[in-house]
Amino acid sequence: MLSHAHHLLETIFGHRGFRGEQAEIVRHVAEGNDALVLMPTGGGKSLCYQLPALLRDGVAIVVSPLIALMQDQVDALRQLGVRAACLNSTLDAAAAQSVERDLLAGDLDLLYVAPERLLTARFLSLLDRAPLALFAIDEAHCVSQWGHDFRPEYRELTILHERWPQVPRIALTATADPPTQREIAERLQLEDARRFVSSFDRPNIRYTVVQKENARRQLLDFLEPRRGEAGIVYCLSRRKVEETAEFLAGHGIDAVPYHAGMDPALRLANQHRFLRGEGVVVVATIAFGMGIDKPDVRFVAHIDLPKSIEGYYQETGRAGRDGEPAEAWMCYGLGDLVLLRQMIEQSESGPERKRLEHRKLDALVGYCETMRCRRQVLLDNFGETLPKACGNCDNCLSPPESWDGTEAARKALSCVYRTGQRFGAAHLIDVLRGADTERIHQFGHDQLAVYGVGADLDARSWRGVFRQLVALGLLEVDAEGHGGLRLSEAARPVLRGEQPVLLRKESLRKGRRERGDGRGARPAIDIPAADRPLFEALRGLRTRLARDQGVPPYVIFHDATLREIARQRPQTPGDLALIGGIGAGKIERYGDEVLDVVAEIEAA
The missing domain is CATH 1.10.150.80 (HRDC domain)
Structure with a gap:
């Protein structure tokens, strides 16, 4: 079995050997067994079902959530001479009927289909008459209702095992923390399946987080030395997507917007331009990206805080799928945290869901504020331990300094209390620094004992103090109100002088070229001049x-x-x-x- 697999790997796919556990996964599934595969983006998940599909008689049915993913996979397989097709809403009736005829005639090796179509009575009836090799359930984390890419149809895929118990199944994902892994196994009835868990580490990606000051200008500085490279920029809102794409285009960056509210034809055209062009930057909401197979994305930038560490990992994982050096750059500020807290509280989700979303956001904020190796913190959240610091994140390349922020923290907390626990950080900083503003005089805050007591720190440093106090749980966001800050129970011992506070020192502004580069020299793909x-x-x-x-x-x-x-x-x-x-x-x-x-x- 494996000798035949090696032969196909070399002659069809052009690879000289398997990576990691690929060989064992291929053997296991080709022999008719179920498997749950957790492997990072770019780790070679697709090969784990494509090769068994060629080794077994019949057609492999691949459940995929996005049209773009299906078409990319089919295009790539056809280039290799593999008989692949997809069934989705982009096909007209004649084309769909042609694919169905090939399915029934046994003229396909792999057929990609969305879960919505698979679950229709007509398609299930087609499968009853087709020779089936295996079922592959891609992006299996979509089954989790607590995840960031939940698809309710995925929960109905248990019908595959119930209706065709003799056909092996392989479920695959690149993004699943331990609870999600357990939920995938339970929801898809794969409790008895062999589990293959590869490292979630993507060592070729450099992680950098910078304090938000002027996000668009910081983004432009980051992109300057990367002109001509393909990348993705994520924004939280559709309006910001449009404005950011326009801003970048106005500065000579080949950038296009992408979000769910766009005209569908324009959205598809922009996606095609990104996928089929060289060096195009797409500015998008999280509606863009899952299943995008483009291997040469050199960077993923976030100018807003994502909603969870799982979402962040999945989005950054779209960089460097080819294994070459790539970058994950994020611009993050207190305003992002306030906005996301409000969005959680103002959603129609139940209390349990809100608590979970707050915990997920807390984990991401902890990643942003850490002074440890970022890769170690990131992998911790997926139940994996990285023994040594990675040497390829901003904290490793330029270790942050800490400082005794106890006095500053007490001043900040006192200011929150004395102003009534209903103002945002900008006003509180003005009070601490003794600013002469109409709002301060309106509320009489120039008469408070805390007025001007923080003049020794600049506004940027105070923004860092407030952001970190929220991250440490000493301050809470009044998410149901207007985003004001209030004391948490944990603030009491700090105010009483019973607990010290260690803070991360905010890095100084750098020159334009250096600052755009994050920290340390940018990773480069070396092509000798002669080549x-x-x-x-x-x-x-x-x-x-x-x-x-x-x-x-x-x-x-x-x-x-x-x-x-x-x-x-x-x-x-x-x-x-x-x-x-x-x-x-x-x-x-x-x-x-x-x-x-x-x-x-x-x-x-």
Whole structure:
């Protein structure tokens, strides 16, 4: 079994060997067993069901939540000569009927389908008449009602086991903390399935968090040295998506907006432009991204705080799927926290759901404020321990300093109390710094004992103090009101002088180029100068081939494959076969043209 799997891996997919537990997962499922696979984005999850689909008789039914994911996977598989198709709402009646005929005739290796269609009586009846190899349930975390991507239809997928108990199932996800893992197994009746849990670590991603001052300007500074690279910028609201995309475009960044409220045709066009273009930046709400297979996303930036650490992990995981250096950059401030607390409290969710969402937000805030290695804190939330600091996050590259903030904390807490526990941080900072504002005089706050007692710290430092006091649980956000700050029970011992407070020192402003880079030199993909002309010529060939076929460039060849061709300079089809990512199907389709480009550059 495994020898045949290795043969298919090399000849079809162009890979010389399996990664991690891929080989054991493939063997386990190909032999007819159920599996639950937890593997980070970019870790090779798809291969874990695509190879068993080719090893077993019949067609693999792949349940996928998004059209973009289905089409990307199908395009990529067809490039390899695999008989793949999808059934979704983009197909007209004739095309859908053609796919159904191929299904019943046994002319498909894999069929991708949305859960909504799979659960229809008509489609279930089709499956009763089709030769079935296996069921693959992708993005399995969608089954969790407490998760960030809940799809109610996923809960009905137990019908697969009930109706076809002899057909093996494999459920896969890149984002599941231990409670979600247990819920997936329970909801999909996979309690007895073998569980394969890979490390959630993505060592190629550099994590950076900066204090929010002027988010758009900070974002532009971050993007300056990354012009021409593909990336995703996440915003919390649709309006901010539109405004940010317009702002970036106005500064020469090739940026497009994406959110659920856009005209569907324009939204789809922008998605295609991102997927099929080179160096496009998409500015989006969380409506964008799940299942996006684009491997060369070099950065994911957040200019608003996400809602949970699971959501943050999933969104940042869209960077660097090709294993090359990538960046996760986030701009975060107290205003984000206040807004998200209000959104939770003002939602129609029940008390249990609200408590859970507050806990998830607390975990993310703890990640933002930590002085530890960020990767260690991130992985802790997924039940994984990283023994040593990663050396590839801002806290590792430029360790933050701490300071005794006890006196400042007592001043801040006293100011909150004496002003009536109903004002936001901006007004409280004005009071502490002795500002001469109309609002301060209106409320008589210039007559308070705390007026002007914090003049020794600048406004930026005070913003950091208040943000950290909220993160430490010493201050609470009045989420049901106007977002004012009030004392928590935990503030009492601090006010009485019984408990010290250690705070993270806010980093100083840096020059434009340095500050845009986060902390430390930006990770780079090294292409030697001697290889650059051939690499660019190969990219040109890839763009033309992709445009002619109406597919994203990366389904033709990944950047890593082009770099390897530029380095190795193959002369024959046999030489091409030794390069990762090039199987027999791609040599047959593109080998001559690739070798012609190599020869042309060599002769120049």
